[in-house]
Amino acid sequence: MAEEIAQNEQKNPYLPFGDRQDAPFYGKDILSVKQFTRQDLEYIFGVAHEMREMVQRVGSFDLLKGKILANLFYEPSTRTSSSFTSAMERLGGSLIPINEVHYSSVAKGESLPDTVRTLECYADVIVLRHPEVGASELAARYANKPIINAGDGIGEHPTQALLDLFTIYEELGDPDGLVITMLGDLKYGRTVHSLARLLSLYDVQINYVSPDILKIPEGIFAEVEEKGVPQTENSTLEPVLQDTDVLYVTRVQKERFEDPSDYDSVKSAFIITSDSLSIAKDKMIILHPLPRVGEISMEVDDDPRAAYFRQMEYGLYVRMALLAMVLGKS
């Protein structure tokens, strides 16, 4: 691992120290991937990389000691809330966990603006998960303290996209020149849309592989095309796999198909096994936002190219970086 870090250090894909002295995200909200330039990303990932090194060396440190994060989850997400909890704690900060909003003031009809204005009396930063598109923006409009969007319905989940991209940086270095293949449900997959948007800031190629009814939305495709990124659409993985540097797998849900037999006829094409990887490069990586339910078979876990659990860990470093940044401590 230390060696791997050293390698990446040589590549130095991040914004160098001298260029990021002015804490550009201090007091800012993190609402959408659209708010970031490539320079922003290199800044964030530079901080996240330092977080990684610090955690691996000392586990935790007191950068945010005395700071409080309110984890305001209007719908459950153990993975995301645990990740932010750990991020805050590894930086020495504390938590106000609010996981059962439906039982509480909100059930009494309180508006989101009132809830966040109350919470910011108690906390220094609010992480918000909400089922409605635009909830984070609404919250940010009323809150004086930073809001971090941890998913608002079918809208955005920017920290997920950032951790996906940071995984690529840490595993393969600067994304320029890479071929990224996205597989599965590209229509409803919020993470796929956000990652495609972020990748459009780079000199990459994107392949989409999906059942016909789950293709990438035209809007996203057009947005990425406008940035000059070459894209291909495919119904099977095999033709594009051997050139792929990053295989981003998402689940194809049976319920999306009107006729279950349509699902059965395509599903095997969207399950990754050791066999299906035999034609893939030696130095490529497989990502997955998790949880998975069978779309990557467990035998693949031992393949060094299976990066999805490391991806979870990179998520911790990205969230540590974001918390430190918005609180002015990066």
Add this chain to the structure above:
Amino acid sequence: MAEEIAQNEQKNPYLPFGDRQDAPFYGKDILSVKQFTRQDLEYIFGVAHEMREMVQRVGSFDLLKGKILANLFYEPSTRTSSSFTSAMERLGGSLIPINEVHYSSVAKGESLPDTVRTLECYADVIVLRHPEVGASELAARYANKPIINAGDGIGEHPTQALLDLFTIYEELGDPDGLVITMLGDLKYGRTVHSLARLLSLYDVQINYVSPDILKIPEGIFAEVEEKGVPQTENSTLEPVLQDTDVLYVTRVQKERFEDPSDYDSVKSAFIITSDSLSIAKDKMIILHPLPRVGEISMEVDDDPRAAYFRQMEYGLYVRMALLAMVLGKS
């Protein structure tokens, strides 16, 4: 804000340092507003004011480092539990959050005395929210460690009343000479009853404004009268508003009315808008225990007299003070 604090400092409404050296609340329970003398209140608010200054200067400090608060909530209350959580964390302490009592040992039939005697093996102080009147007293009878009542049914919610009064102190100074007007549901409003009791220790005037069916209970009225506090009862706000220094708003719930049309006929009289405030003093404040659901329109939030979000913040300082006091650290 600093200036405002300075002003209040000049007034010095709190018990001076020399007079509060003996930690009168160390190891004590906080069960009812009835347990406090005016001197007690000045002591508590003196500590709370110091907490405010410390938080505003340094955010958090390690006064209660190593101490553990068990937040035992038999019914949900995000606002109150978040406030205590923040109070403990800003003092460097830790939490055992217990929010789902109905799923747990209690569901197995365990008695409250057994639950608190178990919890006090793990924690240094217990904050208890319970749907039954008298639950806190029962708990305190069995526990060796301090119990803080965070609301027991339609009974008491002493820390809410304390924060309401502390808000008056911090915003307007010593309450003597002030006119306090309470508006809305005065019959069922637990916070109104407790605040009226506390105010009866001062040289104030209290106006009650409510629909006829939601008048202040005779018992409370008599109790306050006995202390020599002048009180008036009213069915509309206008006549008393212009003399009011503190307007305490609570919600009128439609469900309280047998005939919904009765509600519709009175409700507009109990909604505060910028218009309705045009005749109010320049230096008065509007309080609300929150959550609100329409009884103060959002346009009022920007009025400097709207103190209800600051009130939430004062609640933090009062709870910090109480925790420090019962743990012998004030």
Add this chain to the structure above:
Amino acid sequence: MAEEIAQNEQKNPYLPFGDRQDAPFYGKDILSVKQFTRQDLEYIFGVAHEMREMVQRVGSFDLLKGKILANLFYEPSTRTSSSFTSAMERLGGSLIPINEVHYSSVAKGESLPDTVRTLECYADVIVLRHPEVGASELAARYANKPIINAGDGIGEHPTQALLDLFTIYEELGDPDGLVITMLGDLKYGRTVHSLARLLSLYDVQINYVSPDILKIPEGIFAEVEEKGVPQTENSTLEPVLQDTDVLYVTRVQKERFEDPSDYDSVKSAFIITSDSLSIAKDKMIILHPLPRVGEISMEVDDDPRAAYFRQMEYGLYVRMALLAMVLGKS
């Protein structure tokens, strides 16, 4: 209390310092009572005893500062999760509390191996409570970080058995020579089975007292017999009570009986009152895993022999010891 500790120190029932310098549990899982030798137990209890002295002297200390415990509870258990929470916090560590697994990723069908491999990206140790026998072993097979079994269905609950035995050590010293009587539901009582197994490492006598349909399982009886521990089976307590040093009480649930009148005819024999204790030794102790629902009457609580609340406290020290040990800090 200090005196009592001093007494126990004289007995010195624990493994002496010189013999336990090599951190034998560092990085290990705690899955079953079957994994412990008598020497292991003396090691663990020696550390737990030091934890007790430290807590009683200073309350908390920063042995695990910066470490994170994920409390992964697939079924609720306020008592056990609060105990681990307190243990981690009294050692200066932090928590990721996961109490509502059924609402979250797992509801989306994620496997236990995936969940623990994700969580170990965020935490340093995982405490797992799960309704299925063998869940902890499965988790431990996939996790790189230590798993502590906090109960897996009708399987094991090793930390409960350890705290039961530690209570005996702290209250009465080395168990050799003691008579332990187990009362109540011995068929389904997971804690009874585990404690009997642990006790079979000592030179004790065990009496079982239960209704006929709730007798100790033959398998457990045979296992203990093989170790040469004398055992007796009884249908009433009286004949064995006067020789008893440790009376371990568990609840007899009415639902276990096909015919409710059968329950009514036996229940009084399984309720401990001050009266029933009149023939017991002066220096004996009554244990109960709690919660209790009537099987020990509250009047007994004031009897110094009633050790069940102290038992809860010993549980804290045992869990502190285990956390410190598996994290290499004992």
